[in-house]
Amino acid sequence: MTLAETPAQAPPEEPRPAAPGRGRAWARLAAGLIPPLILLGVWQLVAASGAYSTAQLPPPADVAAGLGELIERGELWRHIAISVQRVLLGYAAGAACGLALGALVGLSAPARALLAPTVQALRTVPSLAWVPLLLLWMGIGEAPKQTLVAIGAFFPVYTTTAAALAHVDPQLVELGRAYGLRGVGLLTKVLLPAAAPSVVNGLRLGLAQGWLFLVAAELIASSMGLGFVLIDSQNTGRTDLMLLAIALLALLGKTSDAALGLLERRVVRGRT
Amino acid sequence: MPASLDRSAAAPAAVSLHGLRRVFGARTVLGGIDLQIEAGQIIALVGPSGCGKSTVLRLLAGLDRPTSGTVLIDGRPVDGIDPRCAVVFQEPRLMPWRTLARNVALGLPPGTPRAEGRAEVLRWLELVGLADFADHRPRQVSGGMAQRAALARALVRRPGVLLLDEPFAALDALTRLRMQDLLDDLQRREGTTVVLVTHDVDEAVQLADRIVLLRPADDGSGAVVGADLQVPAARPRDRADPSLVPLRADLLARLGVPRRAAALDTERVR
The missing domain is CATH 3.40.50.300 (P-loop containing nucleotide triphosphate hydrolases)
Structure with a gap:
């Protein structure tokens, strides 16, 4: 039985995140750092040109000094820690609900008919519109902030999970059924693995939106956190701290997204 | 039993x-x-x-x-x-996230002991000429090889x-x-x-x-x-x-x- 066939030619190399040489990975990382550095340079030039007052656009050195000041006062870690905590707790709750409801709506046509329109309608509510209600119901503690983050994380996770499970290749589902898979077996062996890449992508989107909603929550009612630093610096005319808060939010958002990006890579690896 | x-x-x-x-x-x-x-x-x-x-x-x-x-x-x-029954469709319908061996294993009758199942999968991969491709993913092999894996998946079920x-x-x-x-x-x-x-x-x-x-x-x-x-x-x-x-x-x-x-x-x- 010599059925020598050559394997199909691998598809043309796409910009694949997985497993190119270590050197290339570093090169890509370095390339990604070029625009921020250019931005920093332009910022320095513009600030030095005198076109704006330092109250409007402090030079990078002032922002670095502001960073040192916050570290010295011991406030920086407090702000970062509370913001990260709000995002993680809120995100965990929101993503869990998104996965559960998304799975229900994705897998069950009756549940989809019943729930999908309502959830879609709620999804269109802008983040800030929730804030007064949450404050009214939950006071001004941690609960309303975490809840708002949860709301933000929920929708992308819900939407992608529901869509991914509802659109699993029907041929694979039929194959699974023909080989005796039903219920939990079909779910764990066909539906979930097939939907996994989209679901993980949804988890990433949800995290990004969680950060977005965090700032909305902290801008309005808080005495700590990076959003508070933003609004407080506006009130006190500390533009350097304002820019610092923005840079820190970008950094934290990017870091948490990269962590989930690693997970996504693991899930997708080997499929293409 | x-x-x-x-x-x-x-x-x-x-x-x-x-x-x-x-x-x-x-x-x-x-x-x-x-x-x-x-x-x-x-x-x-x-x-x-x-x-x-x-x-x-x-x-x-x-x-x-x-x-x-x-x-x-x-x-x-x-x-x-x-x-x-075991069915082979016109398309191989392999699970893209599983290796060929794990795809064939999907066809094992329920309740097959693990060791016996592994041996059966290898035996059928061998019989369809895919022994060297057990750890390949479906996208890495040709259409003919994928269909041979689908055939092995059906036969490992020992269908009537x-x-x-x-x-x-x-x-x-x-x-x-x-x-x-x-x-x-x-x-x-x-x-x-x-x-x-x-x-x-x-x-x-x-x-x-x-x-x-x-x-x-x-x-x-x-x-x-x-x-x-x-x-x-x-x-x-x-x-x-x-x-x-x-x-x-x-x-x-x-x-x-x-x-x-x-x-x-x-x-x-x-």
Whole structure:
């Protein structure tokens, strides 16, 4: 039985995140750092040109000094820690609900008919519109902030999970059924693995939106956190701290997204 | 206990269809099919496109239910997905996240002990010539190799009836011939009952012990058995076997492709 066939030619190399040489990975990382550095340079030039007052656009050195000041006062870690905590707790709750409801709506046509329109309608509510209600119901503690983050994380996770499970290749589902898979077996062996890449992508989107909603929550009612630093610096005319808060939010958002990006890579690896 | 189950499942099964009708909405696809299939035979179901060949196969597998009539496998009716059947579709339908070995393992009968299952998977990968590709993903192998993995996934189930729905139709011509020979070898070795749906007359003539032609009724009352022909030569067959030529011509004529020589003659006369 010599059925020598050559394997199909691998598809043309796409910009694949997985497993190119270590050197290339570093090169890509370095390339990604070029625009921020250019931005920093332009910022320095513009600030030095005198076109704006330092109250409007402090030079990078002032922002670095502001960073040192916050570290010295011991406030920086407090702000970062509370913001990260709000995002993680809120995100965990929101993503869990998104996965559960998304799975229900994705897998069950009756549940989809019943729930999908309502959830879609709620999804269109802008983040800030929730804030007064949450404050009214939950006071001004941690609960309303975490809840708002949860709301933000929920929708992308819900939407992608529901869509991914509802659109699993029907041929694979039929194959699974023909080989005796039903219920939990079909779910764990066909539906979930097939939907996994989209679901993980949804988890990433949800995290990004969680950060977005965090700032909305902290801008309005808080005495700590990076959003508070933003609004407080506006009130006190500390533009350097304002820019610092923005840079820190970008950094934290990017870091948490990269962590989930690693997970996504693991899930997708080997499929293409 | 699972071992004894396995052995009973491995025995080739006889199949009988009684008055099988299937109506989709206003369209009658099958208008009463009666057919007896002996255990251990390869039956080819041929017919024009859309005549209901695949519908018969889906009813056999329990993937669909007849409007009326019954399917019996070894005398017991098919009611829902039937564990005595294993299906190979036109597409390999491998799970892209699983290796070929793990895809084949999907076909193992439930309750197979782990070690035995692993050995069976390896044995079948070997038999279909994929031993060296056990850890490859479906996207890394050719269409023919993927379809061989699909065949192994079906056979590792030790089915009473192997159902093949145009399994080689999407492959290139040479790969298709190799796959036909592989199926021929495996079937003679295992003795499995095979129902092969195909629109390829050559494939039917090459592989089948018996060829059943489905013919759609002119009045729209659904397809019925239009011809039921024994293939004269013993398997394995030489593709150039002259004793098969009349059968091939007969089948083609019944499918609306008359012999060309006659047509050429009339042209020459003109």
